[in-house]
Amino acid sequence: MKLKELAEKLSLSQTTVSRALNGYPEVNEATRERVNKAALKFGYSANANARRLAMGRVGAIGLVIPADSSQRFGPHTAEFLAGLAERLARDEIDFLLSPIVDNDEISVYKRLISSKRVDAIIVSGPVLVDERVSMLLDANFPFVLHGRTNIEKPHAWLDIDNQGAFYQAASHLIDLGHRHIAMIDGLRGFTFSEHRELGYRQALGERGIEIDPRFIVHDYFSDEIGFRETQRLLACTPQPTAIIAGSMMTALGVARAVRNNGYQLGKQISLITHDDVFPYLNASNMVPSMTTTRSSMRSAATRIAEILVRVLDGEPLHKIHELWPVELIVRQSSGPPVSR
Amino acid sequence: MKLKELAEKLSLSQTTVSRALNGYPEVNEATRERVNKAALKFGYSANANARRLAMGRVGAIGLVIPADSSQRFGPHTAEFLAGLAERLARDEIDFLLSPIVDNDEISVYKRLISSKRVDAIIVSGPVLVDERVSMLLDANFPFVLHGRTNIEKPHAWLDIDNQGAFYQAASHLIDLGHRHIAMIDGLRGFTFSEHRELGYRQALGERGIEIDPRFIVHDYFSDEIGFRETQRLLACTPQPTAIIAGSMMTALGVARAVRNNGYQLGKQISLITHDDVFPYLNASNMVPSMTTTRSSMRSAATRIAEILVRVLDGEPLHKIHELWPVELIVRQSSGPPVSR
DNA sequence: TAACCAATCCAAAGCGCTTTGGATGAAAAG
DNA sequence: CTTTTCATCCAAAGCGCTTTGGATTGGTTA
Numbered sequence: 001m002k003l004k005e006l007a008e009k010l011s012l013s014q015t016t017v018s019r020a021l022n023g024y025p026e027v028n029e030a031t032r033e034r035v036n037k038a039a040l041k042f043g044y045s046a047n048a049n050a051r052r053l054a055m056g057r058v059g060a061i062g063l064v065i066p067a068d069s070s071q072r073f074g075p076h077t078a079e080f081l082a083g084l085a086e087r088l089a090r091d092e093i094d095f096l097l098s099p100i101v102d103n104d105e106i107s108v109y110k111r112l113i114s115s116k117r118v119d120a121i122i123v124s125g126p127v128l129v130d131e132r133v134s135m136l137l138d139a140n141f142p143f144v145l146h147g148r149t150n151i152e153k154p155h156a157w158l159d160i161d162n163q164g165a166f167y168q169a170a171s172h173l174i175d176l177g178h179r180h181i182a183m184i185d186g187l188r189g190f191t192f193s194e195h196r197e198l199g200y201r202q203a204l205g206e207r208g209i210e211i212d213p214r215f216i217v218h219d220y221f222s223d224e225i226g227f228r229e230t231q232r233l234l235a236c237t238p239q240p241t242a243i244i245a246g247s248m249m250t251a252l253g254v255a256r257a258v259r260n261n262g263y264q265l266g267k268q269i270s271l272i273t274h275d276d277v278f279p280y281l282n283a284s285n286m287v288p289s290m291t292t293t294r295s296s297m298r299s300a301a302t303r304i305a306e307i308l309v310r311v312l313d314g315e316p317l318h319k320i321h322e323l324w325p326v327e328l329i330v331r332q333s334s335g336p337p338v339s340r
Numbered sequence: 341m342k343l344k345e346l347a348e349k350l351s352l353s354q355t356t357v358s359r360a361l362n363g364y365p366e367v368n369e370a371t372r373e374r375v376n377k378a379a380l381k382f383g384y385s386a387n388a389n390a391r392r393l394a395m396g397r398v399g400a401i402g403l404v405i406p407a408d409s410s411q412r413f414g415p416h417t418a419e420f421l422a423g424l425a426e427r428l429a430r431d432e433i434d435f436l437l438s439p440i441v442d443n444d445e446i447s448v449y450k451r452l453i454s455s456k457r458v459d460a461i462i463v464s465g466p467v468l469v470d471e472r473v474s475m476l477l478d479a480n481f482p483f484v485l486h487g488r489t490n491i492e493k494p495h496a497w498l499d500i501d502n503q504g505a506f507y508q509a510a511s512h513l514i515d516l517g518h519r520h521i522a523m524i525d526g527l528r529g530f531t532f533s534e535h536r537e538l539g540y541r542q543a544l545g546e547r548g549i550e551i552d553p554r555f556i557v558h559d560y561f562s563d564e565i566g567f568r569e570t571q572r573l574l575a576c577t578p579q580p581t582a583i584i585a586g587s588m589m590t591a592l593g594v595a596r597a598v599r600n601n602g603y604q605l606g607k608q609i610s611l612i613t614h615d616d617v618f619p620y621l622n623a624s625n626m627v628p629s630m631t632t633t634r635s636s637m638r639s640a641a642t643r644i645a646e647i648l649v650r651v652l653d654g655e656p657l658h659k660i661h662e663l664w665p666v667e668l669i670v671r672q673s674s675g676p677p678v679s680r
Numbered sequence: 681t682a683a684c685c686a687a688t689c690c691a692a693a694g695c696g697c698t699t700t701g702g703a704t705g706a707a708a709a710g
Numbered sequence: 711c712t713t714t715t716c717a718t719c720c721a722a723a724g725c726g727c728t729t730t731g732g733a734t735t736g737g738t739t740a
Contacts, residue, residue: 001454002726013690018728028688048455049398050726052389053695060436065421067429074620078418081405081437089407089439094457096400096436097421099429114341115388116696117434222620249620252592260627280414280562280589287600342696353720358698368718390696393725456726 001044010038021046052116060094061308062118064108064132067099072125074221075249075278076297080124080146083301091309095122106131113141119312122146122304127189142311144304144320147191156311156320158304162192163199165293165326169244169272170203172291172328176336178242178270182215182233184226184254185246193218196246196274215240226253227260234261234269241337242270248281251290255333264288270334274326288332295326341384350378361386392456400434401648402458404448404472407439412465414561415589415618416637420464420486423641431649435462446471453481459652462486462644467529482651484644484660487531496651496660498644502532505633505666506539509584509612512631512668514547516676518582518610522555522573524566524594525586533558536586536614555580566593567600574601574609581677582610588621591630595673604628610674614666628672635666 007017012035020027020035027035039045052058063081066072084095096118098108109132112118123132124146136143137153145157166183173181183200186193197216204211214236219225226245230253233240245251251273258269265271266288275283275292277299283290307320347357352375360367360375367375379385392398403421406412424435436458438448449472452458463472464486476483477493485497506523513521523540526533537556544551554576559565566585570593573580585591591613598609605611606628615623615632617639623630647660 003728004726014727015691015729016689019689022728026688031688043450043454045451045454047393047726048457049389049392050695051728053387053393053697054726054728056695058389065425067425073418073422073425075415075418075618078413078415078421081418081421082413085405085407085413085437085439089441092441092451094436094438096434097425098434099425101429101432110383111385111432114383114385117388220620222622224620224622224625227625252621253625256627278415280560280564281592282562282564285564285567285593287596343698344696354697355699355721356719359719362698366718371718387696390725391698393727394696394698396725 001042003044003046006035006038006042006044009042010035056116057312058117058119059092059312060096060118061088061312062096062098062112062121064098064100064105064112064121064123067101068103076221076247076276079276079278079297080301083296083298084122084305086298087302087305087309091312093309093312106135109135110139113139120144120308122308126191128191128194130191144307144311146300146304148195149191154319156307158300158307158320158322158324159191160295160300160324161326162195163202165274165295165328166196166199166244167203168199168326168328169274169293170200171207172330173242173244173270173272173334174203174207174209176242176270176334178337179209180212180215180238180240181209181242181244182212182217182240183244183246184217184219184229184250185244186218186221188218193246200244212236221247221249223249223253223256226250226255227257228253230254230257231260234258234263241268242272242334245271245273248273248275248278248283255286265333266291266335267338270337272328272334275329283329284331286333291331291334292329293326294329295324300324341382343384343386346375346378346382346384349382350375396456397652398457398459399432399652400436400458401428401652402436402438402452402461404438404440404445404452404461404463407441416561416587416616419616419618419637420641423636423638424462424645426638427642427645427649431652433649433652446475449475450479453479460484460648462648466531468531468534470531484647484651486640486644488535489531494659496647498640498647498660498662498664499531500635500640500664501666502535503539503542505614505635505668506536506584507543508539508666508668509614509633510540510543511547512670513582513584513610513612513674514543514549516582516610516674518677519549520552520555520578520580521549521582521584522557522580523584523586524557524559524569524590525584526558526561528558533586540584552576561587561589563589563593563596566590566595567597568593570594570597571600574598574603581608582612582674585611585613588613588615588618588623595626605673606631606675607678610677612668612674615669623669624671626673631671631674632669633666634669635664640664 003014007014020032120142126147126149128150130149133149148159185196217229245254263269272291275294277296283292343354347354360372440448460482466487466489468490470489473489488499525536557569585594603609612631615634617636623632
């Protein structure tokens with residue numbers, strides 16, 4: 001069923017039918033009613049490609065995702081997508097996931113832009129000097145960045161205060177009396193990871209605590225890494241009495257290693273985790289409940305979607321910056337150091 | 341830069357340029373070379389919408405995802421997407437995620453079909469009598485089902501042997517001497533969930549073990565549910581001595597509850613988990629290592645993508661059925677029941 | 681009654697691409 | 711030297727929609 005056929009069935013012109021369906025004012029309400037009913041009855045819905053071709057607008061936003069079997073597409077990405085979906089559904093905006101081909105991320109972005117399949121792009125997981133961001137800026141293509149870069153040229157971003165998160169976590173631990181604090185975070189190079197380390201260093205620096213490079217770990221977020229690195233850390237002299245974990249996955253491994261060595265969380269070893277709020281992994285339900293720096297990945301994504309909807313409606317986005325604070329939620333997994 | 345402009349720059353017709361770019365034979369190799377170079381130089385890439393409009397083919401596959409804040413978009417979905425991406429990247433096929441609007445899933449599918457934005461659809465998480473499947477069959481739209489239904493009309497599907505998985509798990513536990521076995525699986529109604537329960541009942545039935553309805557739990561996959569339900573189960577008389585968990589998330593909660601009650605996994609309480617193979621949650625690295633029925637969600641998705649690529653190349657898919665076996669991997673979390 | 685004006689509808693021109701059905705010229709065949 | 715054949719290339723017709731610029735109509739106003 002195409003527009004022409006529908007128009008014929010209604011004895012109307014394509015113009016009128018099109019206008020009726022798209023809510024233009026120059027069509028009689030009775031006619032519009034008739035058209036809508038017929039469209040529903042015949043299951044008509046506009047051919048998206050034709051529509052886009054004619055309008056020059058797409059009604060979809062793009063997202064480039066890693067396609068290798070690496071860890072990069074994990075629960076964080078999933079939460080992010082879920083958050084986007086939650087908001088974009090309202091406006092019937094789809095999103096196009098473009099897998100990275102041949103490890104050539106930039107050209108996937110270029111293809112996405114020049115093939116005009118999306119109205120805007122979401123970039124996430126930036127590094128400090130992010131090639132994708134500078135490319136999109138040069139191309140003058142609308143995008144929203146989840147995270148931040150060092151790039152000066154103005155652009156829209158939304159980030160959480162990663163530095164503050166780890167600063168708070170470390171400070172809290174120092175306040176409790178800890179002097180040997182380790183951190184196990186995400187891969188080096190990513191902004192969030194660098195910012196977190198900055199926060200960690202700042203807290204320790206302010207309190208005159210020397211930084212032990214063995215205590216700073218950057219790797220994937222997985223329980224295996226958490227376990228392995230914690231085993232290693234617990235074998236160090238001096239032994240750390242507290243660990244800050246960058247993700248819930250990591251924390252699961254840390255907790256396991258701690259138990260495995262006969263220690264108790266919150267007693268001999270304290271643990272603070274950054275919690276992206278996975279619905280299926282609840283920090284307050286753990287035993288002992290987990291002290292966390294919390295910031296919902298899903299909410300951030302929903303907010304980004306919100307911003308994007310405005311962009312699609314033509315609003316410029318040069319000056320959208322949102323830095324979300326991260327709250328420290330003290331629970332049982334952190335406590336004053338206990339001598340053994 | 342559009343085709344017309346590129347053609348002008350090259351002093352060629354649009355036809356020739358189009359043909360050169362799309363690899364048609366009726367164009368001189370030298371010319372093709374020249375065209376390709378120019379396209380690269382000017383950063384030309386065809387407007388996807390125009391291209392699709394002209395060709396009637398899209399180069400994208402559709403996937404409908406839940407947009408509510410429910411648990412339905414979780415790590416399983418993420419792994420599934422990752423698996424798809426891994427394969428589809430090779431052929432530069434994108435996928436379109438359509439969030440469900442107003443809880444009206446069917447109409448999202450209808451819209452996806454009639455708006456011609458995708459060449460095929462992936463349906464996952466079917467229930468036994470799945471409305472979406474019958475609709476797609478009626479509409480004669482190509483799709484691949486991840487899972488199975490009771491619907492007779494032939495269609496393509498790929499599923500894992502969920503019944504066999506729980507049958508194996510339960511049988512193994514019975515072999516070890518367990519007589520009180522509980523299962524905590526996904527929501528009722530979903531095929532996978534029903535099939536698993538079937539396997540469980542079959543194993544117990546064959547060995548003449550009476551089924552205690554209190555021991556069969558259907559709920560979301562989350563550590564919280566795992567914890568709560570295990571607490572409840574451990575308070576039952578008689579107490580189950582073994583639990584089969586439907587997901588790794590659930591299992592984390594189960595393990596926690598078991599510890600919380602002063603029991604050891606694999607000793608007083610045995611645990612077998614279905615493992616969808618999350619890269620960040622490794623059953624063999626747990627302590628104690630986890631006995632699982634294993635089947636990689638990601639691999640299944642990759643295979644489905646493979647099938648879809650063939651569909652897009654015009655191959656019919658009426659008769660594609662794949663039932664993947666699930667292997668039981670015995671590790672430390674299951675052992676003979678120990679009296680207390 | 682004539683002139684005017686909204687309100688409503690329509691024909692036709694794109695949007696940028698692919699593809700059909702020929703042209704064109706040079707090489708091969710007669 | 712003429713005819714046929716083949717390899718190249720091209721003009722123009724869609725693909726299904728939106729949108730521009732007018733027509734048409736019935737009701738208002740002077």
